[in-house]
Amino acid sequence: MKASDPIRPSSRRGASGAWNRLKPVRDDPLETYGLPSKGETRLNDLKAQEAYYNRIVERYMKFCAASTNGDDLDKQFASLSLQTSSLLDLSSSSSDAVPIPAARSFNPTTGELSTLLYALRKLREGITATGRNDIFAQRAYIFNVHVAILCKDWESYSPALSALLNVIHPITPLSATELHEYIGYMILDQACRQGDIAGAHETRLRYRYTDRRVELVLKALVADNWVVFWKMKRAVDGYQRRVVEFAEQGTRLHALKCLGRGYMSAERRYVERCADRKWMDLVQDGVGWELTETDKVIIKTPKAR
Structure with a gap:
């Protein structure tokens, strides 16, 4: 066919047919x-x-x-x-x-x-x-x-x-069990994510909420008691644990800074218990301490006189 020849009708039908064979896009119902x-x-x-x-x-x-x-x-x-960025550099x-x-x-x-x-x-x-x-x-x-x-x-x-x-809830009341569950989430969110311990206690008193594990989480945050905090994080249920995790970064930082101020060196397992995290994960987070072949973490080195 020459360039000047007109396009045959059959050619046009072929192209149209090819387009018609394409599968339609399926929209996501959501x-x-x-x-x-x-x-x-x-x-x-x-x-x-x-x-x-x-x-x-x-x-x-x-x-x-x-x-x-x-x-x-x-x-x-x-x-x-x-997600959070690297944890910290405690080499100094x-x-x-x-x-x-x-x-x-x-x-x-x-x-x-x-x-x-x-x-x-x-x-x-x-x-x-x-x-x-x-x-x-x-x-x-x-x-x-x-x-x-x-x-x-x-x-x-x-x-x-x-x-x-x-x-x-004021119009369509939750059951007593459900109300207790969701008030617990509210209290933990205020304390662990928002850092509003006073607000969490106010909510607890307003609803007359009692739960030993949740109350111990609040006490641990007030006292900077990472031992009790890690223990309660494991003790609460799965949904509560996800909310409690908002406070674990701050608790871990406080624990590691206390080690940095109080120790020249410590056993690796002790550091892991204080931080509730494996050593390799702490290294990935940015901890700059050194691990020796004897499984001891060098936190600070004596200054030369």
Whole structure:
């Protein structure tokens, strides 16, 4: 065919046919809706909220079932946790000057868990926009709190927890067991993440909350008692432990700085017990102390006279 020859109709049909054979893009059902705070109105429909919630729960259950074992699932939850920069450099004797590193903010952009958390935010905004405080809203917020705590995404569980206790519970009461559970999360969040020990005690007194393990966590934070803190971190349940972990970085820093001020050297196992962390992990965190062949950690070296 010459360049000047017209294009035959059959050629045009062939090209069109090729385009028609392309598979259509499948939209993610959880991404169908936008954020109500950005103008989305379809989630103002109560039936749409309930259908959307069922999709979220179904996807979450499939996500959990797809994990090979509990450890793998824990790692995936931990991958969304707030991460911190290197811990500290304790190679010098002036350990008091070591700053506590700031946590990076949560970025819900990738991964199945991120999609689920973002969908829960949309649902939460839809429930807020319609002023729901019925059984459905209660169950949705409870699910939101549990998933977000496992991911340590406080930007998701904090507003859900506050609304559950302060907005929904007065209208649709939680059971005594449930109320105790969620007040416990609130107290631990105030103490361990926000660093508001006084606020945590105020919440405890207002609700007449009693739980020996939670109270010991508060006492350990007030007294800077890392021995009791590590013990209670292991004693609380899985959800509580994820909230308590917000305070472990500060507790570890305090323990290591105390070692830096009080010891020239110490056994590796003792350092690991004080920091509740393996030696190699401490090295990766930035601890600059030296480990000898005799398994002794050199914390400070005598100054030459």
